[in-house]
Amino acid sequence: MQALNSPMSSGARRFLGIAAVSVAIATALGAFGTHALTPRLTPDRLKSFETGVTYQFFHSLGLFGIALLMRDLTSKLLTTAAWVVVIGLVLFCGSIYLLTFGAPRAVIALAPVGGSLLMLAWVLVAVVIFRNR
DSSP: OOOOSOOOOOHHHHHHHHHHHHHHHHHHHHHHHIIIIIIOOOOOHHHHHHHHHHHHHHHHHHHHHHHHHHHHHOHHHHHHHHHHHHHHHHHHHHHHHHHHHTTOOGGGGGGHHHHHHHHHHHHHHHHHHHHHH
């Protein structure tokens, strides 16, 4: 296996790995939803599940972008943003998945927290980018 041309920090490598695993999980969950859940869930529950999968895909791809930025920018704020994406994904998507599989309705209260963290993460990324013009 050939190494990347530019050196990569352990943080960048870590978040590239987390993003790759998250995309793999989203792919598996998407397939599971289509093939196994469609006949078993109400249309509303299935739509919620699909929303979780969609958000997981997009924000995981965004996490790839953050990790690639980390190759060029050394920033604690960028590292914080990456962790905030990870936590936001777990809370937002995780609460939707748990609810789909029968967790108590109270679990859904985590979704707005996770969604807010996802928004915060992208604001942090923007701050890092604008500071480093």
